[in-house]
Amino acid sequence: MKRLLAVTLGILTAIGGFVDIGDLVANALVGSRYGFALAWVVPVGVVGICLYAEMCGRVAAISGRPVFDLIRERLGPRLGLANLAASFLVTALTLTAEIGGVALALELATSVNYLLWVPLVGFLVWLVIWRVGFARMEQVFGLAGLLLIVFAVALWKLGPDWGQVLHDASHPALPPGEGLPTYLYYAIALFGAAMTPYEVFFFSSGGVEEHWTRRDVGVARSNVFIGFPLGGVLSLAIMGCTALVFFPLGVGVDTLGQVAMPPAVALGKVGLAIVLVGIFAATFGAALETGLSAGYTVAQYFGWQWGKFVRPLQAARFHGVTLLTIVVGVMVMLTTVDPIKVTEYSIVFSAVALPLTYLPILIVANDPEYMGERVNGRISNTLGTVYLVLVLAASLAAIPLMIATKAGQ
Amino acid sequence: MRLSELLGREVTDRTGVRIGTVIDVRLAQDGPPRAQGQAALRITGLIVSPRSSGRLLGYERTPKEGPWLVRMLVLGFNRGVRYVPWEWVDRIDTTPLRVDRAASEIPHLRDLPTPPGRP
Amino acid sequence: MSGVEPRPAEGRVYDAYLHLLDRQVVDPDGELICKVDDLELELAEDGAAYVRAILTGPAALGPRIGGAAGALMTAVHARLSGGAGPGRIPFHLVADIGSAVTVSARPADLPIRGFEDWVRTTIIDAIPGASDAPE
Numbered sequence: 337m338k339r340l341l342a343v344t345l346g347i348l349t350a351i352g353g354f355v356d357i358g359d360l361v362a363n364a365l366v367g368s369r370y371g372f373a374l375a376w377v378v379p380v381g382v383v384g385i386c387l388y389a390e391m392c393g394r395v396a397a398i399s400g401r402p403v404f405d406l407i408r409e410r411l412g413p414r415l416g417l418a419n420l421a422a423s424f425l426v427t428a429l430t431l432t433a434e435i436g437g438v439a440l441a442l443e444l445a446t447s448v449n450y451l452l453w454v455p456l457v458g459f460l461v462w463l464v465i466w467r468v469g470f471a472r473m474e475q476v477f478g479l480a481g482l483l484l485i486v487f488a489v490a491l492w493k494l495g496p497d498w499g500q501v502l503h504d505a506s507h508p509a510l511p512p513g514e515g516l517p518t519y520l521y522y523a524i525a526l527f528g529a530a531m532t533p534y535e536v537f538f539f540s541s542g543g544v545e546e547h548w549t550r551r552d553v554g555v556a557r558s559n560v561f562i563g564f565p566l567g568g569v570l571s572l573a574i575m576g577c578t579a580l581v582f583f584p585l586g587v588g589v590d591t592l593g594q595v596a597m598p599p600a601v602a603l604g605k606v607g608l609a610i611v612l613v614g615i616f617a618a619t620f621g622a623a624l625e626t627g628l629s630a631g632y633t634v635a636q637y638f639g640w641q642w643g644k645f646v647r648p649l650q651a652a653r654f655h656g657v658t659l660l661t662i663v664v665g666v667m668v669m670l671t672t673v674d675p676i677k678v679t680e681y682s683i684v685f686s687a688v689a690l691p692l693t694y695l696p697i698l699i700v701a702n703d704p705e706y707m708g709e710r711v712n713g714r715i716s717n718t719l720g721t722v723y724l725v726l727v728l729a730a731s732l733a734a735i736p737l738m739i740a741t742k743a744g745q
Numbered sequence: 746m747r748l749s750e751l752l753g754r755e756v757t758d759r760t761g762v763r764i765g766t767v768i769d770v771r772l773a774q775d776g777p778p779r780a781q782g783q784a785a786l787r788i789t790g791l792i793v794s795p796r797s798s799g800r801l802l803g804y805e806r807t808p809k810e811g812p813w814l815v816r817m818l819v820l821g822f823n824r825g826v827r828y829v830p831w832e833w834v835d836r837i838d839t840t841p842l843r844v845d846r847a848a849s850e851i852p853h854l855r856d857l858p859t860p861p862g863r864p
Numbered sequence: 865m866s867g868v869e870p871r872p873a874e875g876r877v878y879d880a881y882l883h884l885l886d887r888q889v890v891d892p893d894g895e896l897i898c899k900v901d902d903l904e905l906e907l908a909e910d911g912a913a914y915v916r917a918i919l920t921g922p923a924a925l926g927p928r929i930g931g932a933a934g935a936l937m938t939a940v941h942a943r944l945s946g947g948a949g950p951g952r953i954p955f956h957l958v959a960d961i962g963s964a965v966t967v968s969a970r971p972a973d974l975p976i977r978g979f980e981d982w983v984r985t986t987i988i989d990a991i992p993g994a995s996d997a998p999e
Contacts, residue, residue: 399963401888408899413928416886467993639888639899639920640980641971646895648994654982659987666969706963721814746879748903749928752880770880773873776914779956786915786955788905789873829871831913 337701343558347566350559355574356622358430358683360595360615361676362529363571367578368520368589370511372504376573378525381530384567384723386560388694389617391578391701391716392536394557396543398423399706401538403637404695406706410696419692420637424630424687427534429682431626435461435737437619440592445612451670458666462659470545470644477621483614487573490602494580501576517622521737521744524730525680528687530571531727534629537695545645553710559696577602590676631658680743687734690727697726699735746837755841756793756829758848764827765795767842771828788831791842792854795825826854866984878961889918889953895944898951898972901925913973917952918965921978945978 362714366374392403395533399406404423410415436450438457445452464473508517543556577590577598589595596615598606635642635654642654669675701712712720738744748770755763769792776785829851835843844851878884880903889897901924906916923945926938942948953967960966971977988994 344878400894401963405888413886413901413925414930417929417933466991468994469998488969496894639896639901641896645998646996648988648991649984650895652980652988658988717813724814746905746907747924747927748885748905748915753883769882771873772878772880772884772912772915774875775873776912780954783956783958784875786878789877789912790870792879798975832870832911 343555345475345479346555346559347563348482349474350563351566351570351618352481352484352618353474353621353625354477355481355484355570355618356430356532356625357434357619357675357679358593358686359571360397360530360574361573361679362526362683364521364578364589364595366526368577368582368587370514370522371579371583371650372501372524372576373508374519374526375505375575376508377526378530378568378571378575380726382565382571383719384527384562384726385531385535387558387716387719387723388531389536389539389564390557391697391712391720392540393543393548393560394553394710395697396540397548397553397556398550398708398710400544401706402544402632402636403537403693404633406700407693408637410699416637419660420578420583422599422689422692423533424633426532426682426685427537427626427630427633428661428665429678429685430532430534431623431630431661432621432668433661433675433679434619434626435665436669436678437668438616438623441612441616441619444596445592445616445739448586450675451672453661454668454669456661457620457623461620461627462479462662465627465644465658466648466655468741473624474542474621476614477617477624480617481614481621483610484570484574484618486599486603486607486610486614487570488608489582489638490599491573491576494577494598495600496576511728513666515741516742517737518744520733522540524687524734524737525683525744527730528734529604530568530688531690532683532686533689533693534626536697536741537629538625539633541629541636541643545643547645550710590685592676606665614636627662630661631655658664660721669740684738684743685733687730689731691724691731694727727731750809751791751837751842756791756844757841758844758851759846762848763841764829764844764848764851765793765825767791768826790828790830793827793829793832793851794822796822799827823855827851828854828857875881876961889920890964890966891970892959892968893973894964897967898953900924901952901957902928902967903955904952915955917954918958918967919950919952920980921951928959951978957962 363378394404395406405419407419408415411419435454435457438461439450439453442448442453442457468476510516543552543735545550548556574595578595581598581601582589582594587594596608596611599611601607603610632642633656634640634657635651638653640653641651643651648655668678698712700706701720702717704711751767751770752808754767757768758764771790771792772786773789773810774784776787779785829844833845833851835845884900886985887900889900898918898920900918901921902919903915904917906914910916921935922941926934926936926941928934929937951980953969953983957967957969958965959968
């Protein structure tokens with residue numbers, strides 16, 4: 337019974353923790369501009385992250401080693417350092433976006449300008465990382481993030497013609513006035529939002545934080561195969577809401593307030609309150625994850641002691657890096673750069689950086705010296721190769737498309 | 746001397762014909778016992794590849810498992826990789842490293858038996 | 865060394881780059897110590913070469929990274945440490961070579977703590993709760 341409870345908790349945490357500011361912005365924006373024409377990208381991204389996270393979780397459980405530790409071993413110090421630089425920068429950029437997202441959520445709730453919230457948010461993020469235990473931190477924010485189910489409820493309440501929705505989703509068509517390059521650019525952005533690198537750094541490091549062994553492979557898998565797809569459903573609900581509310585009006589979503597509007601429209605003040613708490617929890621939780629991931633990547637490359645499972649005194653450099661990254665994130669936000677723009681850049685660069693982490697993990701998951709008999713099966717390897725091609729294609733196309741479409745104008 | 750100083754070094758045979766670059770160093774745990782009683786790691790030979798770029802993601806010698814695409818890439822990359830026993834290296838302070846044999850005498854890695862104790 | 869027949873290997877065989885370099889070094893309890901950034905060799909009179917120590921830290925990693933980044937790393941370290949060489953763990957302390965390299969000594973006993981100690985005493989120590997056990 338206790339085991340079942342722990343597994344359920346893990347799944348619920350994974351669902352609630354799946355959505356971050358990148359998913360919120362990407363799905364809302366795409367829904368408002370394309371209706372359901374890009375809905376197919378979400379399941380493609382979810383399958384990818386499930387595949388990738390399962391391999392990382394299995395590697396962490398069997399070998400006791402987290403992702404970035406292995407990247408340097410596989411690529412060597414030179415390429416590993418280049419990889420670290422790219423992955424760290426993308427993670428730091430995502431952290432900055434999450435801090436902005438939390439501040440925006442607080443602004444929506446209190447009407448106090450988000451810039452005034454930014455330093456406080458940075459401090460709180462650091463404080464929770466410093467003081468709150470890993471498991472508890474995960475559970476509290478994961479479960480609170482489940483409140484984002486309000487988007488699904490709102491979608492149902494808005495009463496769309498489901499037959500039409502299914503038709504639009506399965507027959508993607510460019511809305512009038514939209515070009516193919518921009519469509520593809522947003523497809524890549526949505527893909528990058530679903531498959532952000534920090535998620536797997538965090539997942540595998542978290543597995544080591546929680547001392548997973550081979551018996552925990554099942555737990556890891558249930559989190560991934562049930563939790564993430566349901567998280568994907570939440571993403572689709574966000575897309576559906578803006579598709580129903582904004583798309584017919586031809587209004588493109590570009591503020592967090594607009595993202596939060598559909599639940600308010602469908603469910604009134606209660607809906608608004610719930611969605612704001614949900615957004616706060618999801619983005620704050622993601623800020624914790626990206627902050628820790630910034631520390632994980634650097635510490636794991638250099639071999640420093642890392643993690644919340646030891647006293648801070650024993651992992652001084654790790655905590656130093658995390659603290660510094662949060663401080664820089666706060667300072668970047670205080671330059672009054674638009675947090676939504678930062679979010680968009682973070683998800684596109686995530687798509688660019690994906691192959692760097694993906695390929696070494698695919699290799700290690702097949703290495704019997706690490707995995708014993710738990711090497712990849714045929715399904716993992718076939719899907720893995722397909723996604724390798726996809727991930728490479730997205731990575732190569734991202735920057736050119738960004739330039740060609742002026743970041744999706 | 747550091748082991749990394751051996752990696753990436755050009756290797757030629759007795760007549761000066763280029764054999765490749767050192768991409769790894771093979772060690773055996775059969776040296777004189779150390780303080781704690783364990784045998785020291787002894788250099789038994791150099792793994793030399795004709796391609797000047799470094800190793801490919803750790804699959805060099807035993808790609809028995811893995812995605813077909815990756816295995817094919819690795820097998821292609823491994824063609825031509827040779828093993829130079831340490832005793833055949835003339836001197837290590839020269840650049841390039843000179844091997845005291847003709848190129849035709851230096852074995853290909855895949856023709857050698859798998860060392861004991863390896864998966 | 866010419867004319868000497870290769871001595872066949874006995875005991876376990878490893879490839880330095882594949883199995884040793886860039887591996888995590890841990891203590892017997894699994895605490896993380898450092899990475900194997902390089903290995904120190906000892907050359908015997910009969911021409912044989914043995915691995916004498918694990919080298920670690922920017923002074924060992926910098927030269928392996930090479931290029932401008934590596935040179936920068938080595939230079940900054942030399943500056944800040946007053947010309948200290950790389951951290952060194954004698955190889956006889958190595959108890960096991962697996963997915964990590966296990967060393968039978970405590971981190972505190974090994975002469976490789978410079979940066980960690982500096983960050984700890986300068987920044988982390990000052991923050992309340994730094995010595996609290998994890999939840």
